[in-house]
Amino acid sequence: MADFGVDAEAGELGFAPDRLARIDRYFRPYVDDGRLPGWLITVSRAGHVVHLSTYGLRDLTSGRPVEVDTLWRWYSMTKPVTSVAAMMLYEEGALQLTDPVERFIPSFADLRVFTGGSDLRPVTEPAARPMTVWNLLTHTSGLTYGFMRAHPVDAMLRARGFEWGQPSGYTLADSCDAWAEIPLLFQPGAEWNYSLSTDVLGRVVEVASGQSLDAFFRTRIFEPLGMTETGFHVSEEGADRLASLYTPAARGGLAPSGSMGQALTARPSYLSGGGGLMGPAADYHRLMEMLRGRGAAGGVRLLGSRTVDHMTRNQLPGGADLESFGRRLFSETPFDGTGFGLGFSVVTDPVALRGLASKGEYGWGGAASTAFWVDPAEDITVSFFTQLLPSSTYPIRPYLRGLVRQALVD
Incomplete structure (x- = not known):
């Protein structure tokens, strides 16, 4: 990790250094007053890191500080990795975006859709069309999350043990078969809803590739890109570098998250x-x-440039944004002026977003208040790491977006 740090003068790449310094000044009080344990922020342009800062602690009990090599739970920032994996297989002809999910997971052949009743007495009808790989990539599958707590189907998931996790001992294949027995929120393709879609997509990747998901990620994505410390678990020697996970305490400050941490x-x-x-x-x-790099970095190409261009275009019907096509429940992005591509939110209208952004900017966030985005128009990447559940606790992301943008002066 010694080679990861600021490697270019901010002024040479269009940033005012004094304005970049506002980012840290703004977020330090989040730690000082107990809202966050600690954080790490990166800002890059044209492939060069112009700002990398850390502040606070990765563990409040031991007093260990956030360091550049701190390990973080990515949560839903995992989704872009799975989407990349699926599109690598698409490029190889192992799957089509129009393929029914049942081609890879037979239990998805006879899906039903919730039309009324309750979680204990649901009224359902057959799915009018198959759920496709495209539906999984765009979160238009009709699936949901148990933690939403907004619909009887959410309660049905929780009753089966699927809220923030899964029943003990369940594999990905087991979980997919269980989800297929629970009705969908809506007909596939009819709406957008943040959901378990990308977990199901991970199973599609396994079946289509003939590899376990961790093996595919390791051999096809992580090792080629040099992502040597990323995985579904940490090593024994790396465990003390993993940042502790927190939730807001009832009387202010932070509390350990329990088993999730x-x-x-x-x-x-x-x-x-x-x-x-x-x-x-x-x-x-x-x-x-x-x-x-539109599919390539460090001399390694994972995807064709046109594939990445397609993934990062708004895929919602008629160019709709999430406000008009999505269920306004939980998401890791604003709904106004934001569409959805194949695994990423995509800014469609910066004015409707009510914030400084570029049309075509794409990214996502994670449940522990992490976030990233890529702005092709400005050639910028930004990431923010902390460990606070849930990500809706504080409006970190819009402030970060504005603080990065105001520092551009070229």
């Missing part, structure tokens, strides 16, 4: 393509650089 030092039975990875900021930077 335990350091996984052995391969889990369930490999979550929707939220299971952990690793250092340097590794995620390499992933962002591959995306910024």
Whole structure:
């Protein structure tokens, strides 16, 4: 990790150094007053890191500080990795975006859709069309999350043991078969809803490739890009570098998150393509650089340039944004002026977004308040790492976006 740091003068790449310094000045009080344990921020342009800062602690009990090599739970920032994997297989002809999911997961052949009733007495109808790989990539599958707590189907998931995790001992294949027995929120393709779609996509990757998800990630993505410390668990020797996970305490400050914060030092039975990875900021930077490079970084190409261009276009019907096509529940992005591509949110209208942004900027966030984005128009990548559940606790992301943008002066 010694090679990861600022490697260019900010002024030479269009940033005012004094304005970049505002980022740290703004976020330090989040730690000082107990809202966050600590954080790490990166800002890069044209492939060069112009700002990398850390502040606070990765563990409040021991007093260990956030360092450049701190390991973070990525949660839903895992989703772009799974989406990249699926599109690599698409490029190789192993799958088509129009393929029914049942081609890879037979239990998805006879899906039903919730039309009324309750979680205990649901009224359903058959799915009018198959769920496709494209539906999984765009979160238009009709699936949901148990933690949403907004619909009877969410309650049905929780009753089966699927809220923030899965029943003990379940594999990804087991989980997919269980989800197929639960009705969908809506007909596939009819709406957008943040969901377990990318976890199901991870199973599609396994079946289409003939490899376990961790093996595919390691051999096809992580090793080629040099993401040497990313995985579904950490090593015994790396466990003390993993930042502790916190939630807001009832009377202010922070409380340990409990079982979700335990350091996984052995391969889990369930490999979550929707939220299971952990690793250092340097590794995620390499992933962002591959995306910024339209599929290539460091002399390694994972995807064709046109594939990345397609993934990062708004795919919602008629160019709709999430406000008009999505269920306004939980998401890792604003709904106004934001569409969705194949694994990423995509800014469609910066004015409607009500914030400084570029049309075509894409990215995502994670449940522990992490975030990243890539801006092709400005040739910028940005990442923010901390460990606070849930990500909706504080509006970190819009402030970060504005603070990075105001520092551009070229």
